[in-house]
Each structure stands twice: as C-alpha cells, then as structure tokens.
Amino acid sequence: MEGFAIILLCSFMLSNLTLSITVETLNSTQSIRDGETIVSEGGRFELGFFTPGSSSKRYLGIWYRNISVQTVVWVANREEPLQDLSGVLKLTNQGILVLLNHEGSTVWSSNSSRPARSPVAQLLNSGNLIVKEENENNPESFFWQSFDYPSDTLLQGMKLGRNLITGLDRYLSSWRSPDDPSHGNFTYRYEVGGFPECILREGSVVQFRPGPWNGLRFSGTPELKPNSLFTFGVVFNEKEVYFSYKLRNSSTLSMLVLTHDGFWQRHKWIERTERWEVYVTVQMDNCDNYALCGSYGTCTASNFPECSCLKGFVPKFPEKWDSKLWTDGCVRKTPLNCSSDGFIKYSGVKLPDSRQSSFNYSMNLEQCKNLCKKNCSCTAYANLDIRKGGSGCLLWFVDLVDIREFTENGQEIYIRMAASELDQTESITSNKKERMRIAVICIFSIAVLILGLALVLYLWRKTCNKKPGLLTPISERSSNIKIQKEDLELPEFDLATIACATNNFWTANKLGDGGFGSVYKGILKDGQEIAVKRLSKSSSQGLYEFKNEVMHVAKLQHRNLVKLLGFCIQGDEKMLIYEFMPNKSLDFFIFDQSQSMSLDWPMRYHIINGIARGLLYLHQDSRQRIIHRDLKAGNVLLDNEMSPKISDFGLARSFGEKETTANTKKVVGTYGYMAPEYAIDGLYSIKSDVFSFGVLVLEIVSGKRNRGFCHPDHQLNLLGHAWRLFTAGDSLELISSPIRQTCNTSEVLRSIHVGLLCVQKSSEDRPNMSNVVLMLGSQGPLPQPKQPGFFSERDLVESSSSTTRHKLLSPNDYTVTLLGAR
Template sequence: MGRLIACVLTLLVFSPKLPFSFCTSKHNLLVPGKSISADQTLISPTGNFALGFFSPENCTKYFLGIWYNTIPNPPIVWVANRETPLDSPGVFLLGSDGNLVVLDGKTRKALIWSSNASLPASATNATIGLLMDTGNLVLGFGKDQTRDPLWQSFDHPSDTLLPGMMISLNKRTDQQRRLTSWAAVDDPKPGKFSLGIDLQVPALVVVRKENFGPYWRSAVYNLTGHESKSIAFKNPSATFLVLSFNVESDDHTDEVYFTYRVSDTSVKLRSVLNPNGLFVLLLWQDDSKTWSELGYWTGECVREKALTCGRNREGFSKVEFLKLPDHAVVLENKKSRSECESECLHNCSCKAYACANVAQGSPMRCITWYGGKGHAKNFFKKRWAVIAIAIVSATTGLLAAIFGYLLWKRISRNEDNGSAGGGKDGTELPLSGLKSILAATNNFSEANKLGEGGFGPVYKGILPENEEVAIKRLSKKSGQGHEEFKNELKLIAKLQHTNLVRLLGCCNEEEEMILIYEYMPNRSLDKLVFDPYEKIKLDWGKRFRIIEGIAQGVLYIHKYSRLRIIHRDLKASNILLDGEMNPKISDFGMARIFGMNQTEANTGRVVGTYGYMSPEYALLGNFSEKSDVFSFGVLILEIVSGKRNSSFHRFDPTLTLTGWAWELWKEGRGMEVIDESVREACEPHEALKCMHVGFLCVQEDPADRPTMSSVFLMLQGNEAASLPLSKEPAFSMHRNYPRAAVGIPAVTSFSNNVITISIPEGR
C-alpha cells in the first residue's frame, strides 16, 4: 500500500450533539408511509450503525447522517445534506417519486435533499430504504434490493471511507467517487480537501486542496489488472487484524477502484480525510474506549551517530512498499546493484538508493537520494570550468533580460498612455498603486489565492469600498508574460459587454504587472460542468443560458465591438461565471485584432489549447472568425455532455468527444450524449438543437461553419428541423499528421490550463 495512510500526532475526535432521547426503530427498514424525524433512528441489523438527525458540537445546524452506534461519542461516517443544513431536525422518508428525501421538519414541504436516482415508473410507492451492517444506506426495489440497488450512500461518500467502500475514477467520463473533508471538526459542509483517483495519472491516489492543487499523493500502482497489499496489525484482543488494500482496473467499465477490507468484520474501522487534509486510518479499541491510529509516521528519522562513509561496517536496510521521494539523481554509469550501493555508501550525503528498469528492455538505472536539492545539484558540479561558464552565461542572460525589460517598460508606458490612464482614445482605466493591491490581497497571501494560469497566479482582493475583485499577477516564471499583458490591457479595456469579464484597473509598479478584474464567485465553467459533484448546480436551463451568453459575447467581439477581435483561446476554463451563473469570456492575452475588411490571417506562432483549435489553425497557422466558431462548437458539446474533449484523448487512442457524439447522433441516439445529471429534466428538442449547432461549428472546412450571427439565430430558433445538415466533424478521430507534410509552423505555444491537455502537435 505504500504510504497511503498518513499519520497525525493529534487525533481530532468530534461527537454529534444529540440533545434528545431517541425512540429507536426496531429494524433497518424504511417503507412508504413511514418516516424518521427528530426523535427516531434507523438501526442496522446488528446495531453497528445508526441513521438519524444530528447537530455537531458547537453548531446550531442539523444534518441527516450515519454514525457508529455502539460506542461513546459516535463518529459520523456519512452526511446527506452537507450543503443544505437545517435549522431544526427534518424528516427523512420516501418521496412521491420513490427517492429517499429529507424535508423541512416544520412544513414537511421544502425539499432539502434527495437521492435523486433515475427510477422506473413502476418504482413509485414500491421502493424501500435499508441501512446495512456495512454502514451503507441503500434504496432498493424488486428482488435484488441490496445486490443491485437503485442508489446507495457508498457511491456518494462524505469524508469517511469504510471497509468495502471504494473511491473510483471512470477513465472515459472522468466521473469520480471521492472523499471531501469537513469544513471544520464541527462543520460537515464540504471543506477544502478532496481525495480521489488522480485524473492525469489514474494509477495513484491524490489529496487535492481547493485553489491549491495536489496536496499529497500515494505510490503509483501497477494497473495491469489487480494489485493488493495486506498489512497486519495487532488488535486489542491480541489477534492480528489483516487489512487488504486493493487497487483494481476494470477494462470493461474503464474504471479504476481503490478499496480496503478487514479480516475481522466485528472490528470498527474507518479512514477519514480530516479538515487538515490528512487521510487517517482509525481503529476502535474496546479495552481503552478510544480510536487509535493505524498509520505510518511521515516525519524523518534523526541519525544518532554520524556516518563514516562506509569505513565502519555501515550498510543499508531494505524498505519495501514505499512511495519513492522526490528529487532523485539517476546515475546511468552504474551498471549493477553493487556499483549503485557502493556509490551511495561512500558518499556521506547519499541517504538511499534504488535500482530499477525505467522501461521494459532498458538497462538498469541507479537512483539515489541526497541530503537535499543542493546535494543533488552539487553531485554533478565536478568541473570548475563548467561552473564558471554557467555563471558567466547566467549573468549575461540576466543582464540582457533586465535591459530588455527596462526598454520594453519605457516603450510600453509611452504606447499605453492613452489606454491605461485615459487620453488619446478616451479609454479610462484606473491605475492602482502596488501598496493598495498588497493591502487588498493581504500581501498576496496563499489564503487569497484563487488559482493559477499561464499568465501567473490570481488572487481574491477586497478594495477599501468592500468591492470584491480578482487580481491577476504576472509571474516572473510565466511562459506567457509581457506581450500577453500588453495585449490584454489594450484589448479588454476597450471592450464592454455583459458577457465579457470587466477589467477594472491595472498596476505597473516596482516591476509588478497586475490586472484587476471583477470577481466571479462561481469560478470558471470547467470547475462546475466537469465535476460530478459540482455539475448538479448546472441544470439544463442554466447550461442553455451559458451557451447563449457565450455566443453573444463572441458575436460582440466579432461584429459589434469597436475592435474586430479573434479570441484564439476559447475554452471552458476561460469562461467565468458570476453569482447568477452568467458566463463571462476572459483571458484576451492571445487575442488578435482584425481589420474591418480582413477575413483571415496567418501566423508562425500557433497559440491556444489542444482540443479547441480548428484544423486549419492547428496545422497551418491560418486563423479567422471561423477559428473561434470551431472552439465554440467544442464548448457546446462539452456543456451538453458534461465531458471534457481532452478526456477522450487521454484514454482512447482514436476517439474524440466530437467523434463519440457524432456516432451516437448518426445512430439516432443523440439523447445519450446529454449529461446524465440533466438528461431527464432537460428540454430534449433544445438540447438536441444545441448538439446540432455544435456539429455545424466543428466542420473541417471553415466555409461550412456558420458565422456567430447565424449561430445565435439558430440557438434562438424553435425549429431544429430547419437547421442545415451537418457533415462529419473535424477531428472526429485522432490522426497523426507529420509536421513537415502539413507545414506546421515552427513556433507553437499553448495557454496553461489545468483542465485540458496542451500538446504542441497538430492532430
């Protein structure tokens, strides 16, 4: 299992506040006409688990939850209404459609939470709810009530992984089962940390922190089928408890699972992702009446005696099932295990070594770890001449960069005098002082950080008037930078439209380059539409309004703004959502201005994001309004399906999102393309019309694609049958084009995007 289970020094134990005496139900069954209210619970058959309403200590809100039932201070292992707490205990029952629901306790009318399963019509008034001895709440129907449930809480975990539960990832759809920490020890609302299978490397488990990225990762597992690790612990009854950790890959369903089981089912065991982001395995000890940790110490050992570098019968201890640490040094000149060991043994800075074949058939590699990054670097610096040359080169490059930057800064101030501070073109864009921006962002604190793109980090700021803003700071390490900063400043300052993000000001002081935007509380579109838990916030009505809003924004920059602009990087992460879920197009750093009579242009520097670029642009560097139309078509299909275009590239060597949707469309199965979370409640004719428009936008020949004016009219029209027939979309299959054969430009760059894949190759 490696170091999957982190260890903490202090165990945070919290208990639900149960201020009332329970009138316990006699069984684990919830049937039509019956309900669970403030003074009642469901109890699993052996009494191991209970379900009912609770209020955490120091909290005035109420939640429906499941907890261990036979121990003091019972820990909560699952919560239903995490995002919609109650002011008083509610009512839990089977709704009129057969789903498990939580209603407001006072009126018994307001829907607080629902299992929201797709049920057959025959299931109305025929479903049952069962609390199993595993802690699983099941919605059953028919003969196989528990074997093939309509819905189960194990598929929707909270912060706790019980034995038999699993976290998983569908490699084709990116749909996940994952844990989400509590906001605090007394607040069940979703916190900042989540644990699941890694999207980019589906062979490891990763803990992510909101607006931060990967926080902790497990070992990388061999997913050729099944991998299992067993660990034995001595439990209070002096017998060994064996935990079996399993990582499995199901080729039939394209899913990767992580789960664990226990040899003694009477043992109370739980794994918790706590509010601090630590994943802890806990065992209840009856003799001490406490929860104890079964984990691994993550700190570093301290050496009692100094090393003598192999002169005093020193050696190595073999350690298995560990995750390899970072900052390794590979010694390719060491051809055997003994050579590798000898090299590390006689170097006092060397802490550990490992031998591995990096690829099948490749020679053995000696991998070593030193006392720190500096030791690893110094290992290679054996020739003073090399060091001297490196220092001279670096100094020369640095001086050239400083001189170039100062020259650019002087020129850009002269060029932008009108657009930044008001002047020649009448544009008024306030200049902010660096001191006020530091105050607004608490000195660019990590707590204020919203995310990071190719330009650099973005922070939330509070201006003196209590106005919330997003502050985009150019990173000195950014692959983008000065050119994109100037471009965005010039363009977006002159654009005003309800579906474009609004630039409020800028700062160019003390070598800082900063843009200030209106704050978007619902983040970017990709954060919602591709997340299996967040996407429920986007019903079909909201999705259609987002599609319409993006279309209006693109139509504006193409036709109605003071400047005719080609965006060149339309994608889900560049669509921001305000408090009302209205879309705002952002990131004009790669946009280009067209003359009023200009129809297309050519560039030797292709910029954009793989999967959204039109074929003529990706392969030949030709771009026009129709390039943005192509990107918009991909966006439509992503919004309708809830699937990333890039996810198909990662897990299928040939299929793309457009190709997958097109095959279903041709077979008359277009409804199967629509995201399952909105399929039943959407307007079918409207959703199919959007798909049709999307196919028209992603045609291979730019001449076959509609203009944004036509797109907007088609979206507004009521008759889908009147739309033009679509040909097979471009890039419906992945193809490998030789660069020289198609004349791909020599310089290719891509915007940074944590959601999509960016590859400097045309497909």
C-alpha cells in the first residue's frame, strides 16, 4: 500500500509539472509527451496536455502562457479525451499530426491534402498551430492550421466564416461545461444562402443574429464598433466570407468567446486584478432573442411590452399577443395590390433576417426600389453598405423577421405597403404639409419682391459707368440666338447674378478651358458653390452643342451624373451653371504621378462602379436612351467624397426605345476612347460608350493613357498591352504602382477582365452596361474576352508624321471633330 501511494503521489506531481521544449517546431522524428510543452517564439502561447476544471480527463490544447489563470483557447481531442497521462503527439512523414493513447491508437489527427517532404509543426505567437514545409512561410501553403478548426475562442487574426471555394467552415462551438471541452449546445457561424449572416444556434434552433454587415458594423449590434481596443470587419468576395478583428495594441490580451451558456462575449485580461473582464456581451437585452416578436413585429427594449406591430400591421392572434405570446407575429391590415403598392421608410432599425434575401453591390437605392417594385413578391429593400451615403441593394422576398429598433446607429429599410396604408401614413403628416404650404407661399411672395428689386437694379446698372472687366448686356432682340428658353426646362440665371458670383469672371476664379470655352468657379449669395461654363466666341462648339447639352442634362437625375443647375442666355453670352466639383476631374488624379498617390484602390474601384452605374442610367433607366459619345477621364468629375459624376453632354445623342445603332457623317469624340466602328464608319450605339468605359477602366487600373502609351517591348497601345498581359496570365503587371499596396487582387483582376470585355473589337461581343454592373458587383465566372479593337502595333515612323486627323488632338485631350464624306 505504501508503494502504491508513492506511485499515486508521483503521478499527481507529474500531472502538474510541465517541461517546455525550447524549440518552436516539432519534426517527424520528435514527439510531445504529457508533461512536455511547446512555447511560441514570443512566449505568449503554450501547447501541451491539460485537465479542465474538476475533470480527471486529459486533453491536448493551447493556452495563454504567462497569466495566472489557465485559459485554454483551442482543444484538439474535444470528443476523445485521454483517460491517463500516456498521451503522445507526433508528426508523421506525411505532415499529419496524430495524438496517440497508451495503446498507441489514434484518438485525434489533423489532415493534409498534399504530400510533404520535410514537414514541421510550429506554434506561432498568434496562438495558431501550423503544419508546413520546413522553410515555408506563406500561409497559403500551410498543410494544416488550428485557426481553420476553432473551438470556442476567436483570436486576433482568426477567420470566422466560410471558404466558398473549398467549403471549409470556420465556426465556433461552445464547451459543454467549464469542466468539459466537448462540443456544447451552441454554435456561432456564418450561414450562406442569400446575404450571409452570422447565426448563433442552440442545437438547430436560432437564438441570435447580429444582423447583416453594413460596411461599418453588424446592423443589429450598434454597441459593437471599432474602438481604442480593436478594429474589425467582414470580407466578402467570390472566394470567402469571414469576420475577423485586430487589436490596436499588440500587448493587449483580448479574445472573443462563445460561452458554454450561449453568450457571445469579448474578454480582456486585467493585469491589476489578474482576471478576465467581460468587455462586452453582444446580446444585450430581451430584444436580442431571435424573432421574439414574430414576422412584421418589432422589438423596442425601452418599451413595455417590448413587442409591437409595424405600421400597417396587426397581431395575427390578438389574444396571444395580449398574453405576451408574440412569436406568431403580425399580418397586414390591407392586402397588397402589386401595381399600386408603395414603400414606407423605417429608420433606426436592425434589418430583418437576410439569409433568404437577394443582393447586388453595384445598384443604388433608386435602382433597388425599382427592382423591388417590379417584383410582386418583394417585401422590402435597403442599402447594403451605409458608408458614403449608402450603396448596394438588399431585397427581401419573404416575411420580415427579427426586427428591432435602436435609439442610434440603426439602419433604414423600405417596406412594401398597400396604397391605402400609405395614404393613412401620409395623413399623419398633413399638418406638417400645411405648414410647408404656408411657407412656400411666403417664400414665393418674397421671391416676387426680390425679382422686382432685381429689375430695378438691372435698369440702374444700364445707366452706370462700366467697370473694368464687367460685361455689357446686349438686348436679346439684337442677338442671333435661336433657342426658345421655355423649351429648356431649367432655371434661368440673370447675367448680373453670375457676374457677381464669379467676381466679374475674374482670372483667379478660372478653373480651366475646354472645347466649349472657359469654366469659372462662383459662389451664389446663398453660399452655394457653382461652376460656370461660358461659351467662347471662338469655340468650335456653338449653339447646337449648347442647346444639346441643356436639353439632355436637364432631364437626367442620377448621383453619378453631374447636376445642371440652370443656364444663362443674355445678349451674346451663353452659359451653363453646374454644381461645383471640388476635386476636379479624374484625369487630374490618375495621370499625374504626385496626385495619383492620393487615389488608392478602394477609391478607384468606387469610381469604376460609379461610372458604370451612371452609364447604365443613361442607356437604360433615363427617360431617353442617351449615348454620351465622349466618355473619357477628363469628363468624369469628382465630388467632395471622390464619387464620380459623368459630365459634358454637348456631343450626346438620344435613341428611341427601338433604336440600336445610328450613323453620322460627323464623327466626334476623343482619340483613344472612340470605338472602332465609330471612328472608322461613323456607327455609334450604346456599345460605343461601353468601349469608352472599358478604356477608362484600364486607364484607372494602370494610371496610363491609352493614347500615347508606349512600352519598350512592343508598339501596342494600352489596350493591346493589357490584352497581351491577360493572355499570358500576367494581368497584375498592369497595376499602377501607387495602388499596389492597397489593391484587392480579385477586384483588380476582375476589373481588368471586365475592361477587356468592353473593348472587344466587335460591338456585338461587348456586354451592355447592365451586364457590366452585374459583373463588377458579383463573384461569378466571366466569359473570355476576344482581341480588343485597335490591337495592331503602331508604326512609330508613320505616327510621327501622321495625317491631319492625328494633329487635331491637343495635348490636353480636347474633344475633336472629324469631318469626312461617306
């Protein structure tokens, strides 16, 4: 008995004694036995055998090393615990980790899909246990890593989500209890189907979801936001969707944990008290219980009772509702009638469950509304991304479930309602409208008074001596302008107003010159900044182009088209007044070596998508189908948020609904952007603009002009160069050096691919803009592009003494007009 007691005592001492192996790696000739550990190079984490809580079983795991409370962050053999201290961890010649029991049987193993030559296992200071080739440091080439198979803890740098190519699902599962690390009742994972969402389940029952990611945060967790401790975000592309976070201070110890009782919490180690503090629990109150109020019900934590029906809805079973049994939800007061339905806007809410929704990243909110309106099954729509005023489209086609209201940081959603319910809602604001009507009457009266004063001022100015530089109005009766002002459907500005706004067209206010004439910056009396385009008497663009631009732009309303505020026709003066674009034009940034540094890839990708949406509106959604005919970097202006706006419609043409192609004897446009069939044969269509857009995309990616592009290895233009790289599989070489550090490789490659599809030689092969927008915003496969137009190499000797046509283009890429008999 005495000898047996000594054996027990030794076993107990051995179970609490660990010997650290000094090397970081484990090769196929080494092993780790119970009582031995591997320590990461930075000393933060330790790998070895442990016993949780009051259990007597042994597990292989990873824990924080230098803190007083053993905190296990990963467990290997969760479902197959060892019954004694005989466990051994080995690495096979095939690069597979195996955990053996006292009988030499495998109780747990990793996996590897590739043959190994000299495999090693290593514990990184991030807490990630990896298997790799001995000298391999590329994470993409690792045979296996513990970060791909989380337990209940998400560490910095781990991905919570799914690889959409391989199907690898990185999700958390709770411990069964503090003493038992086997898979518990709760899981937290990204579920894909419609728009991906993180879902916390107890067994198969959904318990909580934080809401869809909106670019800044999950819409249902406004309290969980980047702060001084950490930053986080979601990556969603054609390859994967995942959530991850990064600590701002590398010395901070913090982790996200799915607790055994189903709470999603962030823990932070407090050195002073030597304990883990719950920094935040994501589920804050009763309203976080999934679908607490049923379909079309909304939960407000500050109300009693918490649940209520959305406007226009009533409880499905009133007697249950009165008893606080809300799960059956609400039903519409008035059935929908597809043709006359409208939408009610709800603000400050958690968006409904989106797992069965449809989404599109490249649509704007108006396009999203129109798409929902056309589909009678569509129940609601919202923006996908709330940054920069909102973008993208999220559509629901099922009953809306799990909505709650917030006092701040909620989102907006537009819910389909019957017309009669809309009328009732509008009647609530009738008093407000009456007040507005009175205000409008007052404003109109004041405007009449101001107009009278302006007339007096005008007559007074006619009698005054002219100041230097001041324009002298000439009677419109004596001018030769043949434009009916009433046809222009735009506000008319008085010449005196514009002269005052531009300080009498002072040279310092001049923004630049173009084919139309000079452009000046001005400030109206109400403080609004404007850009004034003043027709030059020597301009090659005359009255026809002036009227053409006014007639077209007046009818266009889109966030990616420049807004025309009005015009001025007085005497010999003809001017167009636009909203002012503080960041000039796109060519100012992409073709200037110093300025291009300020335009990173996310901005460029945002600009590409914005231009595409603007063209789609022109070709498809505007009242008339409009061909721009002069799309180029100089005609894309940038607002204060660097959002693109297509400008200069002096050469635009309208198409009837059934028209597809037109012919002209007057070829107008800019070299380098014109489609082959247009430049050679005078044929133009929406596919002409598509070609110009493709050129623009390749210029934005490369930072090089198509026209004038040169390369030491060949005499191709930019399109030919891009095609040559694409066919060789070297498209990444096209990327402009200022954006190499900020670029998203998949987005860049997709943009180049789409650009080459747009510049194909045959117009029939090019996609239309609706397909372009879809291709840019989706992750699906793309068709292979054919050879671009103008692909053949140039003869430098000939080009140096080229025809008159080539000499017409100025260094500033002004628009040129080519005349020729046909």
